[in-house]
Amino acid sequence: MSLSSAVKGARLAAGLSQSDLAKRLGVTQSTIALWETGKTAPKRSMMPKLAAALRVTVLDLEHGTGAFTGALGSVSYFQEGHRTMSTPSPTAIVNPAQDNPVIAFQGVLGAYSHLAARGAFPAMEPLPCPTFQDAFAAVEEGRAGLAMIPIENSLGGRVADIHHLLPESNLFIIGEYFQPVHHCLLVPKGGSFETVKEARSHEQALAQCRNTLRELKIKPVIAADTAGAAQDVAKLNDPSIAAIASTLAAETYGLDILRPRIEDRIGNVTRFIVMSRTRIEPDPRSGPCLTSFVFTVRSVPASLYKSLGGFATNGVNMIKLESYISVGDDSRARFYAEIEGHPADKSVDQAMEELQFFTTKIKLLGTYRQADYRAEE
The missing domain is CATH 3.30.70.260 (ACT domain)
Structure with a gap:
């Protein structure tokens, strides 16, 4: 559930109009409207005040708990008039690779691409690949049934190289998947805010956590990728060195999450496309x-x-x-x-x-x- 949907759902559950909420927060109604459409997001400093006004917790809003209960009863995702959208199923993507349940992605285990692959196809075996070309090749050569490929990010824009690879490959897009990107500060056993002096991660991830790292007086150090940094931190086992990566990276490499959601700006989402050797098109009557x-x-x-x-x-x-x-x-x-x-x-x-x-x-x-x-x- 996105932050924009969570704010709208909580407001409706609290029986508040956009104007009512704006008055409580000391902002304009148009600001509330922009938050609820996802065009802008509340500043982190505003989140506690917003949560209090809506009678929920900051975690409810940031993590998007499924429903809010208030004056209007249970509101699932959003409810307006008689229009209600239920919680989406884990995946609406048809899998044509039942005989080859392997999904390729670029990066190492614990990468956000791995997280997206597991979210869309939890039963498939992940196949990490060094490059995007290798991930495409794994499907073309039959070593994997599908590939999970990032194509754009809400903060960083389009992913380099993908547009050049798509027309040259023999693969087809059969689905899309949106993966929220929540950066966590990961440390080896025994690491703490007192011991950590530097944090390693991909350049873009470090940039997205710049303000938080500055507040914590932690030096950013550029690494090849997020999960790779977590892997290195686990091997070094030095309590002064942390990594910025996903919860899956922490799980994969046995690291502790010293602080979750350390990104400066809420609303970081990567859109992935699912590639297959088999061209499969949905029934045009089945939905958009x-x-x-x-x-x-x-x-x-x-x-x-x-x-x-x-x-x-x-x-x-x-x-x-x-x-x-x-x-x-x-x-x-x-x-x-x-x-x-x-x-x-x-x-x-x-x-x-x-x-x-x-x-x-x-x-x-x-x-x-x-x-x-x-x-x-």
């Missing part, structure tokens, strides 16, 4: 779908503008459009796009047909169910 594809436009004036016109005229919502340079196409710009809808939908079919008139290459990467996380937002 997304379709991902890459294309290269013709070298004529306004070609991108014209290529996108078909989506507008056919009422197809494009939720992502990113450009990158493809060396293999004489350094021409390629575009990665995601749209709402299924190729079986008439509007999507017509839009894709119009796209062909203004492009030199189109590759459909996959059609898959939208994650329940999107509906929460």
